[in-house]
Amino acid sequence: MTTQSLKPRQDSTQTQPVPAAAEPYGPIVLRLAPAVRLTDAQLEELCALNPDIRLELNAQGELELMPPVLGFTGNQESNINADLGIWARVDGSGLVFSASTGFTLPNRALRSPDASWVLKSRLAALTDEQKRGFLQICPDFVIELRSSSDRLSVVRRKMDEYMENGARLGWLIDPMELRAHIYRPNAPVEILDRPQSLSGEPELPGFTLDLNPIWEPAF
Numbered sequence: 001m002t003t004q005s006l007k008p009r010q011d012s013t014q015t016q017p018v019p020a021a022a023e024p025y026g027p028i029v030l031r032l033a034p035a036v037r038l039t040d041a042q043l044e045e046l047c048a049l050n051p052d053i054r055l056e057l058n059a060q061g062e063l064e065l066m067p068p069v070l071g072f073t074g075n076q077e078s079n080i081n082a083d084l085g086i087w088a089r090v091d092g093s094g095l096v097f098s099a100s101t102g103f104t105l106p107n108r109a110l111r112s113p114d115a116s117w118v119l120k121s122r123l124a125a126l127t128d129e130q131k132r133g134f135l136q137i138c139p140d141f142v143i144e145l146r147s148s149s150d151r152l153s154v155v156r157r158k159m160d161e162y163m164e165n166g167a168r169l170g171w172l173i174d175p176m177e178l179r180a181h182i183y184r185p186n187a188p189v190e191i192l193d194r195p196q197s198l199s200g201e202p203e204l205p206g207f208t209l210d211l212n213p214i215w216e217p218a219f
Contacts, residue, residue, distance in 0.1 A: 029065075037061055076214055080173075094117050095118055097118065101116065103116070103138060103139060104136045107161070143172075162183070179193055182198070196212060197211055
């Protein structure tokens with residue numbers, strides 16, 4: 001999808017251009033390599049020392065710093081994880097992880113999707129070393145909820161990265177544009193305009209997420 005810039009509008013009572021909306025600033029990228037290459041242990045310690053900052057590491061070894069989410073987004077993330085968790089407990093085939101969970105992907109990037117689900121069979125196959133600290137696995141299913149500070153292009157690249165590293169299904173939910181982007185590996189991205197719900201079939205049989213609370217915040 002190509003994002004087009006909007007020209008300022010004018011009316012009969014206004015001669016000055018309407019200021020454009022502030023551009024989302026996305027993550028702050030701190031370039032470290034080749035001067036510094038963080039080990040997993042050092043990155044874990046850095047995250048623990050800075051609990052108010054959400055830290056991720058991209059495949060190039062650069063730190064990506066993101067502020068805490070705003071109130072609306074935090075409430076929406078909580079609801080999404082609750083719905084996914086209720087389904088997962090009944091289904092029983094996998095486990096749900098919150099937005100604070102770090103996953104080390106096969107490309108060595110550290111990512112923390114807003115919601116994620118992993119098959120128990122894949123978790124059981126991990127070695128003790130792979131289970132310690134950040135989980136060394138790409139989730140089977142990921143959800144990213146775009147916040148007002150997220151650049152859409154950045155979140156879309158992150159979704160592509162999940163697919164390239166083993167995810168089987170991904171949802172990018174965008175309250176700013178009232179759209180949902182459906183990702184599957186080796187398939188075109190499906191973009192839906194304000195869908196009322198999303199189905200996890202066939203990857204997550206029986207899971208349906210109601211999106212009305214996303215499009216119409218509770219407060």
